[in-house]
Amino acid sequence: MAEAAARETVLRTEALSRRFGGLAAVDNVALECRMGEVHAVIGPNGAGKTTLINLLSGDLPPSAGRVFLRDREITGLRSDAISRLGVGRSYQKTNVFLPFTAFENARVAAQSRLPSSMRFFRSARTYRQVNEAAERALVQAGLEGREGIPVSALSHGEQRQVEIAMTLATGPSTLLLDEPLAGMGAEESARIVELLQKLVAGHAILLVEHDMDAVFAVADVLTVMVNGAVLASGPPEAIRSNPEVQEAYLGTEEAH
Amino acid sequence: MAGARVRLAVLGVLALALAALPFLADKFYVQLATKILILAIFAMSLDLLVGYTGLVSLGHAAFFGFAGYLLALVSPQYEAANLWTSLAIALAGSAVLALVIGALVLRTSGIYFIMVTLAFGEMLFHLFHDTSIAGGSDGIYVYVRPVGTIFGWQPFDFEDFTHFYLVVLVAALGVYALLRMVLASPFGRVIVGIRVNEHRMRSLGYHTFRYKLVCFVLAGTLAGLAGYLAAVQFGVVNPDMLGFHVSASALMMLILGGMGTLVGPAIGAAVMMTLELLFQKITDHWLLPMGVFIVLVALLLPRGLVGLVTGARAKDDSRG
Ligand SMILES: Nc1ncnc2c1ncn2[C@@H]1O[C@H](COP(=O)(O)OP(=O)(O)O)[C@@H](O)[C@H]1O
Ligand SMILES: [Mg+2]
Numbered sequence: 001m002a003e004a005a006a007r008e009t010v011l012r013t014e015a016l017s018r019r020f021g022g023l024a025a026v027d028n029v030a031l032e033c034r035m036g037e038v039h040a041v042i043g044p045n046g047a048g049k050t051t052l053i054n055l056l057s058g059d060l061p062p063s064a065g066r067v068f069l070r071d072r073e074i075t076g077l078r079s080d081a082i083s084r085l086g087v088g089r090s091y092q093k094t095n096v097f098l099p100f101t102a103f104e105n106a107r108v109a110a111q112s113r114l115p116s117s118m119r120f121f122r123s124a125r126t127y128r129q130v131n132e133a134a135e136r137a138l139v140q141a142g143l144e145g146r147e148g149i150p151v152s153a154l155s156h157g158e159q160r161q162v163e164i165a166m167t168l169a170t171g172p173s174t175l176l177l178d179e180p181l182a183g184m185g186a187e188e189s190a191r192i193v194e195l196l197q198k199l200v201a202g203h204a205i206l207l208v209e210h211d212m213d214a215v216f217a218v219a220d221v222l223t224v225m226v227n228g229a230v231l232a233s234g235p236p237e238a239i240r241s242n243p244e245v246q247e248a249y250l251g252t253e254e255a256h
Numbered sequence: 257m258a259g260a261r262v263r264l265a266v267l268g269v270l271a272l273a274l275a276a277l278p279f280l281a282d283k284f285y286v287q288l289a290t291k292i293l294i295l296a297i298f299a300m301s302l303d304l305l306v307g308y309t310g311l312v313s314l315g316h317a318a319f320f321g322f323a324g325y326l327l328a329l330v331s332p333q334y335e336a337a338n339l340w341t342s343l344a345i346a347l348a349g350s351a352v353l354a355l356v357i358g359a360l361v362l363r364t365s366g367i368y369f370i371m372v373t374l375a376f377g378e379m380l381f382h383l384f385h386d387t388s389i390a391g392g393s394d395g396i397y398v399y400v401r402p403v404g405t406i407f408g409w410q411p412f413d414f415e416d417f418t419h420f421y422l423v424v425l426v427a428a429l430g431v432y433a434l435l436r437m438v439l440a441s442p443f444g445r446v447i448v449g450i451r452v453n454e455h456r457m458r459s460l461g462y463h464t465f466r467y468k469l470v471c472f473v474l475a476g477t478l479a480g481l482a483g484y485l486a487a488v489q490f491g492v493v494n495p496d497m498l499g500f501h502v503s504a505s506a507l508m509m510l511i512l513g514g515m516g517t518l519v520g521p522a523i524g525a526a527v528m529m530t531l532e533l534l535f536q537k538i539t540d541h542w543l544l545p546m547g548v549f550i551v552l553v554a555l556l557l558p559r560g561l562v563g564l565v566t567g568a569r570a571k572d573d574s575r576g
Pocket of ligand 1: 020023043046047051
């Protein structure tokens with residue numbers, strides 16, 4: 001990570017906050033995602049990690065603070081606009097099209113990159129580049145051979161893979177991944193970790209994940225959130241040995 | 257793809273059988289079939305909204321009735337209107353009405369959407385019922401059916417019930433083919449995606465409101481086509497045509513036949529008209545057995561009557 005300083009900052013927040021009634025789910029968070037880096041965010045349940053991603057993706061508007069994508073302020077933009085600017089997200093709670101086949105899930109995702117889908121005459125199946133992008137994403141997520149199966153008939157782990165495939169199929173340059181490994185078997189997890197290691201070269205990745213082995217395998221920067229606020233942020237090894245962090249979070253899980 | 261070929265073959269045979277009807281059956285049945293086909297167009301247009309996009313509208317008759325009124329209003333009193341211009345006016349009028357209503361109602365969703373579509377339908381009903389712009393509660397007559405000529409040649413005569421039936425048949429098949437094409441297109445995939453999971457469609461980058469609005473306008477325009485044809489057939493337009501009752505019976509055709517299938521709602525239209533006639537022969541309280549029948553179908557055949565044929569297979573969702 002010697003060249004980290006030279007890497008382009010893609011996504012940046014300033015004093016980002018989101019309140020639900022009296023609860024500060026995200027509290028004054030400043031963070032950066034750089035091209036070519038995995039920025040992992042960890043923290044106990046309810047720390048505000050998902051809410052943070054929702055604020056970045058436009059699923060939720062922030063209560064205060066600002067979000068920048070490169071030089072452009074995107075605070076308060078709707079999720080479809082942010083997606084079109086090249087920010088792709090996956091959901092912790094699988095959020096797919098259950099009656100559709102795995103292929104159709106990825107295909108609809110890839111189709112969103114046509115300049116417009118106000119196209120009424122040609123069959124959607126005949127758009128070759130869309131099909132190829134969909135197929136590529138499915139293979140990346142480890143679903144080759146499973147394309148024709150309705151997602152409702154896939155296993156929970158495979159549905160998690162469809163979730164990833166859809167996010168990839170939109171061809172984003174920034175990825176916001178909310179616990180992508182949750183619910184996946186060891187083999188699929190390893191595969192996704194490998195995929196992240198490959199993808200990172202051309203992407204800025206924000207990764208929320210509970211699997212600490214995976215986190216330490218891929219993270220270039222590690223941020224720990226507790227009660228909506230950033231407790232510590234920095235190189236993974238420094239965070240691992242931070243006594244405050246160990247007490248608040250890692251201590252119990254990193255017994256080995 | 258085998259499914260598509262079977263569908264095409266079945267449809268071809270059905271189209272031929274329907275085209276032969278006027279040569280086999282007498283006037284009463286031909287006119288009944290005409291009415292059924294018109295309602296099939298109306299029901300298919302509603303299926304685009306309800307069955308495919310997941311927008312349950314209780315005000316769809318607004319476009320059906322409005323187009324009928326437009327024909328009546330542009331028709332000279334004792335002469336035939338020009339088919340092409342009056343049809344263009346009726347379609348454009350219902351499209352604009354759908355654009356205006358859609359831009360407002362599509363800001364809501366779920367139960368609120370149902371309620372505001374109902375409210376708009378009723379507003380339009382009272383506009384025509386309580387004011388004298390078009391004959392008030394009595395409605396307004398179309399004394400002479402419109403005439404369409406192509407460079408002086410008149411290919412069909414709407415005063416002839418067989419001609420009119422065949423034209424309506426072509427229109428119904430055309431609407432079916434049009435909707436099949438649209439549903440297979442990128443646009444069609446988007447609206448089905450919106451029904452299944454609008455939230456994810458947004459997060460994939462789709463401005464879902466725009467797609468719903470275009471869909472609403474398309475459905476409203478096709479309902480307008482049906483309303484225009486109904487006005488031609490019956491020669492009279494009255495406020496009931498755009499009221500709640502017509503909207504609700506179209507919805508029942510969808511439930512009866514099986515929504516999200518296009519064919520289902522068309523079958524629903526045929527079954528409902530036929531049963532209405534049968535029950536009316538038996539009893540003055542024909543709505544009662546009709547209601548029982550619909551409840552039974554809804555309970556026993558959650559996929560509607562087409563579910564009997566397609567079995568456990570899902571409605572045409574997205575085998576991709
Ligand atoms: N839509 C919501 N309405 C109210 N409270 C919410 C909502 N979403 C999240 N919260 C609350 O905000 C806090 C942070 O939640 P979340 O971001 O899901 O945490 P994490 O992803 O780190 O587990 C939790 O206390 C949660 O209950
Ligand atoms: Mg979470």
